[in-house]
Amino acid sequence: MIRMYNASKDYANGVKALIDVSVQIEKGEFVFLVGPSGAGKSTFIRLLFREELPSDGQVIIAGKSIVRLRSSKVAVLRRNIGVVFQNFRLLSDRTAFENVAFALRVLQFSQKDINQRVPEILRQVGLSARAGSYPHQLSGGEQQRVAIARAIVNNPKILIADEPTGNLDPDTSWEIMHLLYEINKRGTTLIIATHDKKIVDTMKRRVIGLERGRLVRDDQQGVYGL
Amino acid sequence: MMKLTTIRFLVGQALSSIKRNGMMSLASIGTVAISMFVLGTFLLLALNANLVADAIETNVEIAVLVHPDASKETIDSTYNDISSLNGVMAVTHVGKDEALAGLEKQFGEGHDLLRSLGGVNPLPDSFIVKVENPRLVSKVADVIGGFSSVDKVRYGKGMIEKLFSVLDWVRWLGAGIAVLLSLAAVFLIAITVRITVFARGDEITIMKYVGATNWFIRLPFFLEGLILGTLGSLLAATAIYFSYSKLVSYVILTVNFIPLITDKEFILQLLLYLLVGGAVLGSIGSAVSVRKFLKV
Ligand SMILES: Nc1ncnc2c1ncn2[C@@H]1O[C@H](COP(=O)(O)OP(=O)(O)OP(=O)(O)O)[C@@H](O)[C@H]1O
Ligand SMILES: [Mg+2]
Numbered sequence: 001m002i003r004m005y006n007a008s009k010d011y012a013n014g015v016k017a018l019i020d021v022s023v024q025i026e027k028g029e030f031v032f033l034v035g036p037s038g039a040g041k042s043t044f045i046r047l048l049f050r051e052e053l054p055s056d057g058q059v060i061i062a063g064k065s066i067v068r069l070r071s072s073k074v075a076v077l078r079r080n081i082g083v084v085f086q087n088f089r090l091l092s093d094r095t096a097f098e099n100v101a102f103a104l105r106v107l108q109f110s111q112k113d114i115n116q117r118v119p120e121i122l123r124q125v126g127l128s129a130r131a132g133s134y135p136h137q138l139s140g141g142e143q144q145r146v147a148i149a150r151a152i153v154n155n156p157k158i159l160i161a162d163e164p165t166g167n168l169d170p171d172t173s174w175e176i177m178h179l180l181y182e183i184n185k186r187g188t189t190l191i192i193a194t195h196d197k198k199i200v201d202t203m204k205r206r207v208i209g210l211e212r213g214r215l216v217r218d219d220q221q222g223v224y225g226l
Numbered sequence: 227m228m229k230l231t232t233i234r235f236l237v238g239q240a241l242s243s244i245k246r247n248g249m250m251s252l253a254s255i256g257t258v259a260i261s262m263f264v265l266g267t268f269l270l271l272a273l274n275a276n277l278v279a280d281a282i283e284t285n286v287e288i289a290v291l292v293h294p295d296a297s298k299e300t301i302d303s304t305y306n307d308i309s310s311l312n313g314v315m316a317v318t319h320v321g322k323d324e325a326l327a328g329l330e331k332q333f334g335e336g337h338d339l340l341r342s343l344g345g346v347n348p349l350p351d352s353f354i355v356k357v358e359n360p361r362l363v364s365k366v367a368d369v370i371g372g373f374s375s376v377d378k379v380r381y382g383k384g385m386i387e388k389l390f391s392v393l394d395w396v397r398w399l400g401a402g403i404a405v406l407l408s409l410a411a412v413f414l415i416a417i418t419v420r421i422t423v424f425a426r427g428d429e430i431t432i433m434k435y436v437g438a439t440n441w442f443i444r445l446p447f448f449l450e451g452l453i454l455g456t457l458g459s460l461l462a463a464t465a466i467y468f469s470y471s472k473l474v475s476y477v478i479l480t481v482n483f484i485p486l487i488t489d490k491e492f493i494l495q496l497l498l499y500l501l502v503g504g505a506v507l508g509s510i511g512s513a514v515s516v517r518k519f520l521k522v
Contacts, residue, residue: 049435071440079437091428102429106438111231154436 258458261407268400415511455508
């Protein structure tokens with residue numbers, strides 16, 4: 001599903017954020033991406049949904065290189081990858097329902113589809129009762145659920161989360177992890193960058209470790225680190 | 227074919243930007259309105275002036291002044307010579323007494339012009355010559371000017387040329403002002419759309435992340451400029467329509483010899499062009515900002 005071959009990323013300011021990283025992630029996998037701050041986790045994620053291009057090496061998704069893509073193909077790629085961030089990135093002037101519907105509207109779904117899919121996905125993330133609430137009326141955990149709902153409403157094959165629990169307390173973090181786990185169980189390939197040692201250690205999933213831009217470990221049932 | 231939901235979404239995005247940008251939107255609409263109003267006014271002015279010029283041109287007459295000391299026989303034979311010329315439609319003889327009477331009338335009643343001139347009428351006999359075709363005026367006038375009995379030939383050619391040169395000048399002035407104002411309108415719309423691009427930064431990012439195509443992300447911003455431009459020119463077209471109707475009915479009542487364009491269909495078509503012009507200004511303005519500030 002995802003292949004990275006000797007991928008490197010040098011930012012314009014000279015920082016080498018990724019150095020010669022090769023990784024292979026199969027369909028339906030659950031992968032933690034760990035490493036100290038500045039290790040290159042976010043950069044790794046940005047390469048996957050082509051927010052950034054690698055300075056060197058290849059990124060291949062579903063058998064196709066995404067390095068040289070026309071912009072219309074980039075849009076198609078992104079429809080197959082959901083992304084979730086630490087700071088939720090919801091639109092503050094729209095309700096939970098409209099935030100999720102937004103993703104469908106810009107992909108030109110019909111109102112009928114929207115009225116059918118959005119409530120269904122809000123039910124899946126446990127937010128049916130809060131559909132009409134604005135982001136500032138929701139707790140951090142609830143906001144992250146809206147963001148996850150928006151990321152998966154289009155049934156992407158891959159879901160990437162960059163520190164999805166970074167702003168949440170431990171209990172809420174576990175709820176969000178559980179939700180992501182449920183989504184993965186239904187077949188979505190899941191990649192989570194995180195600092196949360198406890199969660200990584202408890203869930204015992206594949207762990208990819210980065211340090212100063214280099215791949216330093218890849219354990220099938222790993223723990224956060226020593 | 228775009229879905230109704232999508233169209234409503236795109237237009238809704240554009241309209242909410244216009245509302246959110248309140249003052250800037252108003253300024254943009256106002257500038258477009260003023261520039262299109264000026265353009266429309268000058269266009270109507272120029273078109274009407276052409277009509278007036280045509281009317282004057284078809285009325286051109288040649289005034290032929292006979293030598294002051296010409297005898298009655300010479301005058302009669304000149305009359306016959308002119309009448310038999312090709313292209314001449316009518317010749318009217320104006321005797322020197324008649325000419326003087328006409329002059330006295332112009333000076334007003336109670337003036338004894340003849341006495342103040344020392345009892346001698348200095349005016350010559352003259353002919354007013356009408357030609358079949360205004361284009362023949364200068365040719366016929368030249369032939370008549372060659373007659374030995376004829377002192378001077380006058381016709382309105384110079385005046386028409388002067389009128390046309392004034393018209394040209396007015397036209398250039400109007401075009402210049404309209405171009406400057408249009409640039410200002412494009413500039414203001416570009417600024418307004420740029421504000422929207424920045425205000426909608428979060429939305430643009432999310433649109434990219436969920437896989438919206440570039441043209442789809444850009445469309446609401448184009449629409450915003452398009453709507454601003456169209457609203458502005460709609461205002462201008464409405465203002466021109468009503469003030470021009472007023473003007474026409476006033477002119478017809480007071481100075482009815484001035485011909486004016488009253489063909490409603492023609493005017494509506496002109497206003498439609500203005501509307502299109504405003505829409506184009508708006509689109510150019512938003513295109514400038516979208517190209518420059520919306521990197522997708
Ligand atoms: N857009 C950018 N331009 C220049 N340098 C960047 C950019 N983004 C990240 N970097 C640099 O690249 C390196 C890796 O950053 P990255 O954000 O990938 O790390 P991270 O592992 O996500 O860190 P954190 O855990 O703090 O989020 C850092 O040194 C960072 O300063
Ligand atoms: Mg990061």
